[in-house]
Amino acid sequence: MPVVTTHKDGDVLVVVSDNPPVNALGAAVRQGLAEAMKTAASDDSVKAVVIVGHGRTFFAGADITEFGKPPVEPGLPEVVDLIEASAKPVVAAIHGTALGGGLEVALGCHYRVAVPSAKLGLPEVKLGLLPGAGGTQRLPRVIGVEAALPMIVSGDPISAKTAEAAGLIDRIVGEGSLEPDAIAFAREVASRSDHPVSSKRTDKISGTDPGVFDRFRQENARRLKGFEAPEACIQAVKAAVDLPFAEGLNKERELFMKLVSGTQSAALRHNFFAERAATKIDGIAADIQLIPIKKVGILGAGTMGGGIGMNFLSAGIEVVMVEREQAPLDRGVGVIRKNYENTAKRGRLTPDQVEGAMAKLKPTLSYDDLADCDLVIEAVFENMDVKKEVFGRLDTIVKPGAILASNTSYLNIDQIAAMTRRPESVIGLHFFSPANVMRLLEIVRGARTGGAVLATCMALAKKIGKIAVVAGVCDGFIGNRMLTPRQREANKLILQGAPFDRVDQVLLDFGFPMGPFQMADLAGLDLGWNKETSKGASIRDLLCERDRRGQKNGRGFYDYDEKRNRTPSPEVQQIIREFAAESGEDQREIGDQEILERLLYPMVNEGALILEEHMAQRASDIDVVWLNGYGWPAWTGGPMFWADTVGLGKVVEGLEKNAPHMDKAFRMSALLKSKAAEGGRFNT
Ligand code: CAA
Numbered sequence: 001m002p003v004v005t006t007h008k009d010g011d012v013l014v015v016v017s018d019n020p021p022v023n024a025l026g027a028a029v030r031q032g033l034a035e036a037m038k039t040a041a042s043d044d045s046v047k048a049v050v051i052v053g054h055g056r057t058f059f060a061g062a063d064i065t066e067f068g069k070p071p072v073e074p075g076l077p078e079v080v081d082l083i084e085a086s087a088k089p090v091v092a093a094i095h096g097t098a099l100g101g102g103l104e105v106a107l108g109c110h111y112r113v114a115v116p117s118a119k120l121g122l123p124e125v126k127l128g129l130l131p132g133a134g135g136t137q138r139l140p141r142v143i144g145v146e147a148a149l150p151m152i153v154s155g156d157p158i159s160a161k162t163a164e165a166a167g168l169i170d171r172i173v174g175e176g177s178l179e180p181d182a183i184a185f186a187r188e189v190a191s192r193s194d195h196p197v198s199s200k201r202t203d204k205i206s207g208t209d210p211g212v213f214d215r216f217r218q219e220n221a222r223r224l225k226g227f228e229a230p231e232a233c234i235q236a237v238k239a240a241v242d243l244p245f246a247e248g249l250n251k252e253r254e255l256f257m258k259l260v261s262g263t264q265s266a267a268l269r270h271n272f273f274a275e276r277a278a279t280k281i282d283g284i285a286a287d288i289q290l291i292p293i294k295k296v297g298i299l300g301a302g303t304m305g306g307g308i309g310m311n312f313l314s315a316g317i318e319v320v321m322v323e324r325e326q327a328p329l330d331r332g333v334g335v336i337r338k339n340y341e342n343t344a345k346r347g348r349l350t351p352d353q354v355e356g357a358m359a360k361l362k363p364t365l366s367y368d369d370l371a372d373c374d375l376v377i378e379a380v381f382e383n384m385d386v387k388k389e390v391f392g393r394l395d396t397i398v399k400p401g402a403i404l405a406s407n408t409s410y411l412n413i414d415q416i417a418a419m420t421r422r423p424e425s426v427i428g429l430h431f432f433s434p435a436n437v438m439r440l441l442e443i444v445r446g447a448r449t450g451g452a453v454l455a456t457c458m459a460l461a462k463k464i465g466k467i468a469v470v471a472g473v474c475d476g477f478i479g480n481r482m483l484t485p486r487q488r489e490a491n492k493l494i495l496q497g498a499p500f501d502r503v504d505q506v507l508l509d510f511g512f513p514m515g516p517f518q519m520a521d522l523a524g525l526d527l528g529w530n531k532e533t534s535k536g537a538s539i540r541d542l543l544c545e546r547d548r549r550g551q552k553n554g555r556g557f558y559d560y561d562e563k564r565n566r567t568p569s570p571e572v573q574q575i576i577r578e579f580a581a582e583s584g585e586d587q588r589e590i591g592d593q594e595i596l597e598r599l600l601y602p603m604v605n606e607g608a609l610i611l612e613e614h615m616a617q618r619a620s621d622i623d624v625v626w627l628n629g630y631g632w633p634a635w636t637g638g639p640m641f642w643a644d645t646v647g648l649g650k651v652v653e654g655l656e657k658n659a660p661h662m663d664k665a666f667r668m669s670a671l672l673k674s675k676a677a678e679g680g681r682f683n684t
């Protein structure tokens with residue numbers, strides 16, 4: 001069956017594309033569309049054309065898997081030109097998503113109708129690209145620069161309603177009657193003497209304020225920092241205003257070709273597929289029966305418990321929240337309400353939605369209220385004895401078959417599971433703070449965790465908007481485990497003479513939002529520190545002993561003013577020098593390259609150890625963790641993809657060269673070494 005078919009409805013030619021799952025504009029679809037346009041031109045009985053997608057969606061864009069491969073004719077720009085050049089009016093009938101090349105096809109059409117739930121956007125920028133089939137030239141001509149710039153540069157889609165208001169959609173049609181409504185619309189416009197041609201329009205771009213581009217750059221500078229594609233998008237839109245259409249298209253093509261062959265786009269495309277690959281679990285049948293989750297219990301209403309609960313409340317799932325005492329329970333519920341109310345103040349929730357979410361929350365001091373929950377997530381103190389006691393108790397109370405999960409950051413899920421008579425129902429669900437905001441979820445698969453339990457948690461993660469990655473049971477799982485060698489080396493570097501603010505700066509320059517010492521200040525240096533037992537055995541002990549607790553009291557590695565502006569503390573620098581002398585560390589000048597290598601190469605090595613020990617299913621899962629949980633810059637593709645671009649041989653060389661200075665705990669991964677020796681990569 002061809003992916004593109006045509007049929008006649010009276011004098012309207014209906015062109016149907018059905019290329020599951022998302023109607024991507026691969027070669028066969030492009031060929032089909034080109035053929036259909038020829039049919040429309042040669043059949044005198046055809047007065048108008050409707051292009052419609054069957055299945056989930058209108059076209060969700062170019063087929064991303066074709067990038068980097070030899071091009072197959074016809075290219076998308078030619079197909080769009082062919083549609084636009086049709087003497088007979090062409091109507092795009094949009095449902096689902098018209099994204100990227102999909103919206104560019106729609107822009108080539110003379111008219112666009114859409115169902116109310118449709119979304120329209122140009123997300124190419126998120127893949128490190130720009131719309132390369134005339135989108136940067138046609139969209140501003142159709143909706144003006146002020147509306148087109150944010151759409152193209154952010155890549156975020158807009159609703160059918162917003163699109164109609166902007167002039168991108170000519171009519172919103174019935175949700176269940178797209179095709180007949182589009183045909184009726186086509187018949188209605190067929191008798192008109194001329195039809196709007198996007199590339200020929202000037203009404204929306206003439207008189208564009210030339211200052212709009214610089215203003216846009218300034219207003220979005222922070223968000224766009226480090227990425228190449230947004231600037232290329234801005235330049236292409238500017239070309240739509242400054243140049244005739246054909247020259248603008250050339251500019252768009254030139255910018256597109258540069259981006260598509262660059263490392264950033266390769267990395268961002270990797271991220272797209274990595275996120276999707278992470279949802280696939282080795283050794284579990286795709287059709288496994290999932291456990292229905294209608295009611296979720298949360299144990300502990302502290303920092304994590306509250307945030308975790310909000311995820312489920314926001315998805316319309318009932319939550320029972322259990323605490324030890326009334327005060328922390330009230331505090332936890334208060335924080336949830338305040339968070340929702342703040343969102344409502346920003347206009348992103350209605351007061352009714354706030355009350356609706358709160359009505360689904362049942363705060364209680366009784367474990368017995370957890371009995372009929374389908375899933376209970378424990379978020380009490382990070383202490384094995386406490387966790388063991390809690391799981392033993394949960395096992396006796398919560399109904400058989402229900403999932404018992406721990407939000408532990410480091411502890412052994414198998415030991416926790418052993419406290420129950422249902423280890424197959426025990427799993428780790430490691431949320432990140434703030435849990436209602438951060439998208440990453442590490443799902444920790446215990447030695448005895450059942451397949452249905454794992455698959456249910458994976459599906460649930462998608463439902464609550466999380467990006468989930470499966471990890472094995474090891475100290476710190478994937479993310480925190482890799483943080484450990486970085487922190488170790490950061491501590492070592494400052495003792496050996498690298499100023500702590502320089503260490504932070506090197507990571508900021510690489511693209512991280514924060515360096516290790518800024519992060520330590522933010523988390524609080526006194527986390528887990530005890531005044532009575534402190535022996536001045538580490539820099540942290542010494543800082544806490546001098547009441548340098550971090551941002552919370554305005555003094556940590558940095559001094560903070562009332563606006564939280566930071567300056568490196570000379571007192572701390574002196575403390576480090578003295579401590580280094582006492583510990584017998586020689587101080588020397590350390591260059592930025594060595595700092596970078598010593599912070600990041602050991603992380604790559606730890607990632608390789610994680611793979612070697614099968615604690616992650618694939619290298620790209622590790623990238624997903626670091627990209628979504630720890631601010632690793634997206635345009636480098638995550639630690640493992642980045643290492644591939646550096647060259648694994650170079651990484652091993654760097655580790656061997658720096659070894660004499662590195663922390664003694666460092667252990668080279670055999671997998672990394674062997675891959676480096678054979679010129680291999682982690683991501684193939
Ligand atoms: N090309 C190839 N495969 C694609 C694809 C695309 N454009 N979009 C999605 N897929 C694949 C996914 O990889 C996934 O495959 P698996 O099932 O094998 O993992 C499958 O389609 C389903 O995708 P999702 O799991 O993401 O499904 P969803 O329902 O959650 O989301 C979607 C659907 C909103 C369309 C989302 O897939 C998406 O955002 N896709 C990308 C859209 C995009 O970036 N389009 C622009 C492409 S670039 C372009 O068009 C350039 C140009 O102009 C020349």
Ligand code: NAI
Binds near residue numbers: 304324325378407432
């Ligand atoms: P928290 O100290 O803010 O909250 C813990 C809550 O549990 C307290 O309100 C306490 O009263 C309650 N509690 C303790 N024992 C209880 C019991 N037996 N029954 C019911 N409630 C009980 O701690 P936080 O930060 O929320 O951490 C919870 C868990 O989440 C820990 O395992 C931690 O390692 C993990 N985690 C923490 C992250 C963070 O950034 N804070 C990130 C990811 C995981």
